Amino acid sequence: MKENIHPTTQIIASMVDAENLNRARELAQDLSRQDSAFADALRQVQQVREFVGSPEHILGNLHTKHGEIAEQVEVGIRNARDLVHQLTPTASFDGIGRTAPADYCIDQVEVQSKFVNGVGKNLEHVLNHMKQYEYFGRNGSYYHVPKDQYEVMQRVAQGEMVEGLSQTSIQKIREKIQAVEQLSGRPFHEVVKPGISNYSEVQQGKVQDTLDRHEQELKETQKDLKDKIRLEHQPSLGEMAKVAAQGAVIGAGLQVTFKLFEKYRQGKNPFKGDFTSADWQELGFATAQGGATGGVSGAALYGLTNFANLSAPLAGAVISAGFAVVAIGKRYADGDITLDEFLELGQIACAESAIVALSAAIGQAVIPVPVLGALVGTIAGRMIMSFGKPYLGEAAEKLQKRLAAYYNQCLAKIDRAYQEVIAQIIIKYERLGDLTQAAFDQTKNTALRLQNSIQLAEVYGVPQTKIIHTIDELDAFMLS
Template identity: 30%
Template sequence: MTDPISGAKRTQEQAVAAWVNRLNEVRLETLFARLERHADDLDEALSLVDAALRRIDLEVVARNRGGVKGMHGFIAEVAEVGVGNARARIVGEAARYGWVNDNGPVDLLRDGVEIQQKFVAAGGRLGLGAIGEHLNKYPDFIRNGGKYQIPADHYETIRDLHAMSATDASKLVAGSGDGPSYRDWLRVRAFFGTGRVDVDSLEPSALDYADVQRGSYTATLESEKDSLRATARSQRADASAAERASIREAGKATIAAGVVEGVTTFVTAVVRKHRAGTPLAQFTAGDWTEVLGESGVGVVKGGVRGASVYTLTNLAATPAAVASALVTASFGIAELANELRTGTITESEFIERAELVSLEAAVSAVSSLVGQAVIPIPVLGAVIGNTVGTVMYQTVSDSLARRECELLERYADEQRLLGERLTSEQERLVDRLRSAASTYVAVLDRAFSPDVETALAGSVALAIEVGVASADILDSDEKTAAYFLD
């Protein structure tokens, strides 16, 4: 049978391929899981916005809750809950907002924090007057950790005015116009100047003041759904980019495969020398140099194998077992080509051995694929399949080789006996031919003798020699007279 060391090395090669293949599988499984999770997150987020839309339609607008002047406040509360929870869900987080809906000091709860919304534009005070009134009624609201939430555009204006110096404020317009006025700056300064409210006690809503009006909330929430879909697309793109085959991962596969094959080559080289009769303790410097040289070549081959398998599996959709077999066959044929160039083997030997190398690599690949399919355990299935398949192939090929040798040997014996028999017959026939030729020449001499009597007797003898029937031979006076006269 084939050397077990060769079989072990082939198994190691397929193990490396199976490991690289497992790396790819893990990466793809992670990608599919992330994509599936993002799809679920998007569905849940969209359903939260739809639920907010239905609630506003049925519980606020249909009931005319808050009337003409106060309806947008209730719309804002429900919309904030829907949008806030949807934005949390799209990134995989749990719902954060809850709608209190009891006309008490708290409108919303977010992660346990009490929130009072003030979507007020009347009086041009950006809702600060409404905050002051609420604080008069509930003076401990801020001390208890409560937050005042105002429209996002109002919050931005208040923050800008609060941070503005008197010099810059003096350059603002005196009255109404585009943007805040100097009077707005004075109101903000006076409000926070009392010390009752800190600017950090305010926070922006997810929506602007105009977004939650009766005529605009539907478009606002539909736009939010579009934004959620855009976020999901971005998440999918990020997930695909993060789990894409990379040069960094290819480098890891190259290094790992090189180390594994280098170690395997080192061990097999030591074992081969030991089996050749050299005890380990008697290894010379030359022996170790040879072993390390082979190990270095093994590291290079392993690195090429790891990089090739990783590249072929990710760019050419080639099964890892097949990719490794291609690399193995390439190495083997390259070595044979070098032997052919140096004259070590003939062209016919090169072709025969190249076919054998390719066949063995193909058997290894198919065995690994079948083993992985039958035993769906990463790497282990491929290793077992390769081992069993290689042993079966070696057993069958060795058996066939023995049968072929027996057939060839039997054929050679038959040809040898046939040759001996034909040689004997040839010699016998040559002797007969030589004797017949001698007799024929002697009879021919007599037939053409100058003496008539001798010639006549010789002619009769010649006719008999060449096979003329005795009845047709004129060997008497009666036959002669009858032939010429009758």
């Protein structure tokens, strides 16, 4: 089993890396699409700015130009809100003249905008329009009035008192609301609806401020949408389970292949009936063992590469070394090898992991080749102690002293400047302690595993805002 752990883990590491790259690619694509949608939304606002910036082209006199301004704001901002959410714009002036019965369409339904000063006067203009165009307000078309005026109309319709209005004014408004319902044969709220603007917001002296506010709202919406996209593409425990399942399949498949080839070299062909009952049992055990190892490797690799910010090669190397040292530790515990053999085999098994870990640790630093040998040996020794301690028993202390002596001997042969570099790297490595192993130890209870995972993430420098600290936070993350 032990000789097949390394290729299996590296294959699974490649699979995990591909999954991570694919998720990162999809994130970049979704963010790019959202940026394009936001740019389209801002163009809608800019078109409204250009319209209101040329008052000489707006219909009406100084006191009535706000009517057409309200129309432009309604259509432009509605479409901007649709576009930032990557929806098809719903409002349009297409096919409607500037003096037609309708001012614009929303969802292909005709809408007449009435922005007249005073609730009663606005309703009077609505009634006059309904009398002039007998189909309007009856066939699904409707009227838009200022949002703040609509709130007053609704309160009056519900029999409430409105501050600032006399009882006579309230009664007249109520009568006009009833007249709208009688002419249309429909409930008032289906014939008259609120626009997106208050009356004061579309006046020539205020509309630029209004557009500034809408643009700021779009920017806030954009930020929320991009945050949501990032959250949707974050690593998740659900994806970890998927990767673990894929790892189990890969591990089982490779173990079956290795075992069949091993039996074939022994002169046994399962397709010719050469397998005994014991051979089939051995194959089944190898398959189960490979599946279990692959599943654990997949979950651990996913966690290390996503939650602990390790590269796939480094994560794969650490896990490969862990499995190898565990296998060697069992042989030592069973008395098959001596402590010296355990140390020698462990160093060989951990050498690659130490080199990969060293590369990740030193980054762009330039370190001479002799120092690399010392570092590789030192880190390999610490990995042996970390993974093999449960099997060493009383020999652990003896081995620890030997490794410490080796470390000190290496340092004595190296310049002081490089000694400081090595010391910093070793300190950083030792901070990890048993956290990587403990974070994925299924024998520990949930709370302890969670605490180990938190400590591991903190050591690797994961921001606190990205760390799940409690079971409640975990539940919220899984259900989001």
